[in-house]
Amino acid sequence: MEMQNVFQEDEYEILLGRVMELLHRQMRKYSGCDSTSVTVDKARTLLESLMYTIETAMENGVSKDEILYGDVSEIIDKGQKTLFEKKKSAKFELKLLYDEKPDFGNIFFEDTLSNLFLFFKNYDIYYQAQDIPCSIDYWLLNPVPEEIKGISYIEEYIKRLQIENDFISSFDKTEAIEVYKDQKLSVREDFFNLCEPIMTSEVFKRIADERDGIISKKKTLDELKSRVNEIVTEICQEHGMTEKYEMDYFITGCKGMATRLYASFESNSPFFQKPPAM
Amino acid sequence: MDNMLDLISKRDALGIERSKDELLKCNEFSSRFGLTLGTEEAVMLVKAKQEALKNSGRIEFGESILPKIIFAFCDSPFMEQETFAETLTDLQEAFYYFKTESLDFYTDDEIIDFMVAVFNGRANGSAEYLIGTSLEALIRYVRSGYDEQDADMAGDLF
Numbered sequence: 001m002e003m004q005n006v007f008q009e010d011e012y013e014i015l016l017g018r019v020m021e022l023l024h025r026q027m028r029k030y031s032g033c034d035s036t037s038v039t040v041d042k043a044r045t046l047l048e049s050l051m052y053t054i055e056t057a058m059e060n061g062v063s064k065d066e067i068l069y070g071d072v073s074e075i076i077d078k079g080q081k082t083l084f085e086k087k088k089s090a091k092f093e094l095k096l097l098y099d100e101k102p103d104f105g106n107i108f109f110e111d112t113l114s115n116l117f118l119f120f121k122n123y124d125i126y127y128q129a130q131d132i133p134c135s136i137d138y139w140l141l142n143p144v145p146e147e148i149k150g151i152s153y154i155e156e157y158i159k160r161l162q163i164e165n166d167f168i169s170s171f172d173k174t175e176a177i178e179v180y181k182d183q184k185l186s187v188r189e190d191f192f193n194l195c196e197p198i199m200t201s202e203v204f205k206r207i208a209d210e211r212d213g214i215i216s217k218k219k220t221l222d223e224l225k226s227r228v229n230e231i232v233t234e235i236c237q238e239h240g241m242t243e244k245y246e247m248d249y250f251i252t253g254c255k256g257m258a259t260r261l262y263a264s265f266e267s268n269s270p271f272f273q274k275p276p277a278m
Numbered sequence: 279m280d281n282m283l284d285l286i287s288k289r290d291a292l293g294i295e296r297s298k299d300e301l302l303k304c305n306e307f308s309s310r311f312g313l314t315l316g317t318e319e320a321v322m323l324v325k326a327k328q329e330a331l332k333n334s335g336r337i338e339f340g341e342s343i344l345p346k347i348i349f350a351f352c353d354s355p356f357m358e359q360e361t362f363a364e365t366l367t368d369l370q371e372a373f374y375y376f377k378t379e380s381l382d383f384y385t386d387d388e389i390i391d392f393m394v395a396v397f398n399g400r401a402n403g404s405a406e407y408l409i410g411t412s413l414e415a416l417i418r419y420v421r422s423g424y425d426e427q428d429a430d431m432a433g434d435l436f
Contacts, residue, residue: 024339034385036346037331037338039378 014068022072052130052149053079083125086151091120093158102168104187112138141195141253163249164195170239202235225258297324304345308352319363326367334374350390356403368405376413380420
């Protein structure tokens with residue numbers, strides 16, 4: 001949420017005055033009344049934290065008028081309370097995710113899960129609410145947008161990882177390992193998304209059968225894109241991912257696949273050529 | 279976000295009048311030691327403070343550090359009316375610089391106490407000595423994690 005878009009110009013001026021008042025209060029609290037100044041970097045961090053807390057409060061029912069004319073301490077308290085609740089529920093979700101994680105022993109996946117637990121230990125709701133104090137190496141099929149901050153980022157990351165884990169778990173482990181091997185991936189040591197090779201393999205398998213039809217009908221890239229979307233939806237449904245957000249997640253994650261396929265068809269890649277008749 | 283910080287700094291800059299009055303109020307106390315600030319000197323000190331804050335990458339909130347510095351230094355036998363404003367300018371600049379450089383390890387009062395002790399002690403009232411030797415040593419200690427019990431390491435400090 002961009003504050004400048006939510007408030008009109010004159011309202012934004014009032015907001016600025018209020019934020020300044022809050023920032024002074026936060027700086028005083030942060031320095032424990034032992035200091036009359038802070039570094040610009042620290043002030044920026046505190047300001048970002050305040051703005052994120054206000055945004056969170058607004059997303060959870062605090063109105064624009066309350067922000068502009070209400071009790072500022074109350075607004076911050078409400079925001080911090082919401083952040084605390086979000087943190088608690090995200091930690092619970094992470095525990096569930098950890099208990100049901102696919103067991104491939106990939107070091108990047110495992111390390112990221114361990115680091116996510118560290119987030120809850122290090123997260124500072126009061127002075128650095130916008131920060132993500134842990135390292136997240138494992139990349140998702142459909143990454144979390146970088147403008148999402150703090151606990152909201154972690155919530156979204158866990159939600160997306162859960163979708164991917166559910167998908168992977170719906171495949172037989174031995175089959176999945178075979179797919180990784182076919183793609184020359186070391187399951188334990190390589191840095192890759194566990195879901196992507198499986199989804200790619202499934203889509204390519206199905207589209208390979210349709211190759212001749214696609215080429216003879218001279219389909220455009222856009223047509224191929226919508227066909228890939230249909231196939232991804234079918235795969236999701238076959239594997240119990242029937243919620244719209246789950247299907248949308250994979251459709252967005254596989255956005256680049258049609259372009260790669262189109263290029264392969266055009267270059268007559270051997271991958272898609274029919275095996276010679278025996 | 280940076281725009282907001284800029285605006286906040288600019289709004290603080292508008293507080294020159296308030297800060298000047300705050301400084302002139304200190305005359306009530308410092309005049310007992312024969313030290314006073316004129317209006318022009320007070321304005322000059324406030325402007326120098328803003329410059330020092332900018333140079334040391336800091337933002338001040340609420341009260342200013344200058345009254346504290348005046349209060350701490352005005353009973354020094356080395357303070358003279360002729361150089362009072364000038365010395366205060368040097369001291370406040372050094373204060374902000376070393377506060378940042380010492381990674382905010384010390385509180386305002388701790389740095390001021392240290393400055394007063396050195397200024398009235400071996401520096402013999404030389405702000406130059408204080409800034410160029412003892413405060414530099416203080417920073418080195420903070421950054422290298424010194425042992426207070428080790429007399430050899432303490433060097434110029436204690």
